[in-house]
Amino acid sequence: MRVYRDRDANLDWLKNKTIAVIGYGSQGAAQALCFRDSGLDVVVAARKNGPSWRRARTDGFEPAELGEAARRGDVVCMLISDTSQPEVYYRFVHPHMTPGKTLYFSHGFNITYEFIKPPRSVDVVMVAPHGPGRQLRELYLAGKGLPALLAVHRDASGHAKRTALALAKACGFTRSGVFEAPFNHETFADLFSEQAVLCGGVSELVKSAYETLVEAGIEPELAWFCCLYELKLTVDLIHHEGIEGMWSAVSETARYGGRTRGPRAIDTASKAELRRILKEIMSGEFGRELAQEYRRRMPLLRRAKREGVRHGIERTGRQIRRYFDI
Ligand SMILES: NC(=O)c1ccc[n+]([C@@H]2O[C@H](COP(=O)([O-])OP(=O)(O)OC[C@H]3O[C@@H](n4cnc5c(N)ncnc54)[C@H](OP(=O)(O)O)[C@@H]3O)[C@@H](O)[C@H]2O)c1
Ligand SMILES: [Mg+2]
Structure with a gap:
């Protein structure tokens, strides 16, 4: 390169x-x-x-x-x-x-x-x-x-x-x-990464994990700190030192649990879905869908935002930010 x-x-x-x-x-x-x-x-x-x-x-x-x-x-x-x-x-x-x-x-x-x-x-x-x-x-x-x-x-x-x-x-x-x-490679990689990882993937993973804990009777505040707040520490480690660098910085317990359970959280079914998401991007289907959403003045985006702010994880976050100096 x-x-x-x-x-x-x-x-x-x-x-x-x-x-x-x-x-x-x-x-x-x-x-x-x-x-x-x-x-x-x-x-x-x-x-x-x-x-x-x-x-x-x-x-x-x-x-x-x-x-x-x-x-x-x-x-x-x-x-x-x-x-x-x-x-x-x-x-x-x-x-x-x-x-x-x-x-x-x-x-x-x-x-x-x-x-x-x-x-x-x-x-x-x-x-x-x-x-x-x-x-x-x-x-x-x-x-x-x-x-x-x-x-x-x-x-x-x-x-x-x-x-x-x-x-x-x-x-x-x-x-x-x-x-x-090339122009189209930038487009494909940028759209895919924001959908699958940076924005879409990470927020759904955090929300699903939070819901799983709360549904099992864990305090919402505890679930929020563990699944959302601490994410930044991991991301910073991965950003600076790569995934292996992150593994060497966390506890042995985290290392063993994460290495054995991570592939179950994101499994072959998720990988197959990622391929479908990329296909929609490369074929132009996603681009056409977004253009249509824009012509209709973004009804889906506006609804998602209304639902998003009402989700428990956001309510918990707002409350925590009132009580903690974070
Ligand atoms: N944001 C990022 O981090 C980022 C990173 C890499 C690449 N990009 C790319 O950079 C480009 C710009 O993105 P952005 O996120 O910087 O955009 P943005 O912040 O959403 O841009 C908003 C600007 O667009 C103007 N605008 C929106 N609709 C308009 C219209 N119909 N007529 C005239 N002005 C209009 C707004 O003007 P008013 O104030 O008048 O509404 C405002 O100046 C995009 O191609 C994006 O993919 C963005
Ligand atoms: Mg982008």
Whole structure:
């Protein structure tokens, strides 16, 4: 694997170019601030007088309206939520995607599933950070960086990768390391990991384990501390030292119990289901389902949230946070 570092990228390449950042949420704000601190000419775009517009002003930007920023940008960064990108792109950005410009993403979703089809005359690149915007910004300010993935979907100019590397450097990613993969692989791996592990898998595992203890008569507070609160310690260990590093740091009892019972909690049936989940992602079925949910204004997501906040584990958590200094 080729890893790109600071010496492989040149910020001068973006001198005299304007970087339009569409959206000022988690990634938009973090990347716009880093671009600016790296000396680039940045114009932030947001909905007039919306929350992002006001936040950008507080941070010292003079925000522009979406179409105006897309017109001015040599590089146009699509940093609004994936579901709203297609309508914003076709309404405000597409008319300004003239030859020689670069369209930039931080996730491959809309290119992979062809919800956005940019003209053949523009470069299409992605720099996808391996972490949220806040962490990106904190590491940048500390002189470090998040690792990130770089992808080139279309190299119309012959310089697409150079542009993407310079943008990655401006966010601090090349301080840590940047590697390359195709757009669709980023999309598949990112969606699958958030569904199976990071967000979906881990929350269901924690909830099921909590329910199992409480149903057996264990105090909800005890179940909460054991199954939810302590998870961070394990995750930190795995993050820094790998799974084997975690095993050597826990007690022998935990090691024996975990090594023998873990494969029963996540068994061959779960593995088969993981494969089905990945298949839905790779076939585009999940992407179409999400687009339809968005068109209906997210009824399923809103219902899940209503049910989620009422779940015992959340009520217990709220109570514990009132009594404990944690
Ligand atoms: N969040 C992460 O940690 C993360 C990590 C890696 C990659 N990414 C990728 O980065 C991209 C941006 O994600 P994000 O999480 O940063 O987004 P986000 O925080 O959800 O973005 C919200 C921004 O989108 C704007 N927006 C939403 N709908 C809009 C519309 N119809 N018209 C105009 N503006 C609209 C919001 O403006 P208002 O304030 O006006 O509503 C706000 O500025 C996505 O492709 C995502 O997959 C995110
Ligand atoms: Mg994602």
